[in-house]
Amino acid sequence: MQKLAIGMFDSGVGGMTVLKEVKALLPHEHIIYFGDTARVPYGNKSPQMVTKYALESALFLLTKGIKLLIIACNTSSAFALQILQRKMPIPVIGVIVPGAKEAVRNTKSCKVAVIATRTTVKSMAYDKSIRKLDPRIEVFSRACPLFVPIVEEGLENDDIARLTAEKYLGDLRGSGIDVIVMGCTHYPVLEDVIRQTLGKDIKIVHSGKETAKEAWTILNEKNLFNKRGRGKCEYFVTDTPESFHEIGGRILGETLAHVKSLKSLDYQDLLFSS
Ligand code: DGL
Numbered sequence: 384m385q386k387l388a389i390g391m392f393d394s395g396v397g398g399m400t401v402l403k404e405v406k407a408l409l410p411h412e413h414i415i416y417f418g419d420t421a422r423v424p425y426g427n428k429s430p431q432m433v434t435k436y437a438l439e440s441a442l443f444l445l446t447k448g449i450k451l452l453i454i455a456c457n458t459s460s461a462f463a464l465q466i467l468q469r470k471m472p473i474p475v476i477g478v479i480v481p482g483a484k485e486a487v488r489n490t491k492s493c494k495v496a497v498i499a500t501r502t503t504v505k506s507m508a509y510d511k512s513i514r515k516l517d518p519r520i521e522v523f524s525r526a527c528p529l530f531v532p533i534v535e536e537g538l539e540n541d542d543i544a545r546l547t548a549e550k551y552l553g554d555l556r557g558s559g560i561d562v563i564v565m566g567c568t569h570y571p572v573l574e575d576v577i578r579q580t581l582g583k584d585i586k587i588v589h590s591g592k593e594t595a596k597e598a599w600t601i602l603n604e605k606n607l608f609n610k611r612g613r614g615k616c617e618y619f620v621t622d623t624p625e626s627f628h629e630i631g632g633r634i635l636g637e638t639l640a641h642v643k644s645l646k647s648l649d650y651q652d653l654l655f656s657s
Contacts, residue, residue, distance in 0.1 A: 390444030395423030397568030398455030427501025437463030482590030
């Protein structure tokens with residue numbers, strides 16, 4: 384069991400920000416990453432579709448033999464965490480609860496901003512998790528859909544990133560928030576721009592980083608650490624691998640080895656063969 388991999392899935396390449404944190408904190412662990420690049424983005428899809436895709440992704444990873452499942456995608460975590468926790472025979476964690484906990488731990492003003500995809504914002508998943516922990520906290524949610532293509536195009540240091548951040552977040556200055564949660568996989572790449580927009584005193588919570596700590600805690604509690612050797616990462620994508628290679632490599636800061644493309648037929652076969 385200890386030698387099994389950690390499985391992670393995301394709508395596409397954005398979850399590499401979460402993988403980067405998991406890899407840094409758990410360097411001995413093998414990771415199998417599933418990016419649903421053929422069906423990305425999830426952030427403007429219905430809850431029903433997002434849940435269906437999450438179940439398929441989880442099932443695929445289960446066929447590979449994993450000891451822990453991390454839902455790296457915020458939109459999927461918003462809708463599919465509970466059903467996957469009920470249905471999967473292994474521990475399952477999402478990115479929202481760890482991010483919410485860290486926000487609650489850090490706010491002194493009791494005013495927290497959450498930035499995410501439209502679907503995550505509509506789900507109110509962050510609001511509910513934060514207010515469950517501390518009902519006094521006021522949550523300011525903002526959907527920032529243009530941040531995803533800006534990151535994927537590698538424009539995080541361009542004026543377009545600064546202007547977009549100003550447009551989405553400018554009105555949060557003076558709102559009294561002292562914490563902002565990056566509730567979408569791609570946003571950590573824009574951390575510098577977000578800080579420039581909101582000022583240096585803002586605490587920026589990276590849900591992926593908190594999720595990596597949660598993964599560490601679970602493996603520790605269940606005595607599931609892989610104790611020997613360096614972990615390997617294996618990637619599966621549902622469309623051709625080129626752009627995943629390019630953007631994923633950029634986010635991770637290294638060339639990706641072992642990216643396999645699942646053509647739709649193989650993918651269905653893997654899912655539905657007994
Ligand atoms: N991975 C998604 C998330 O964290 C962002 C990209 C998408 O919309 O699919 O919500």
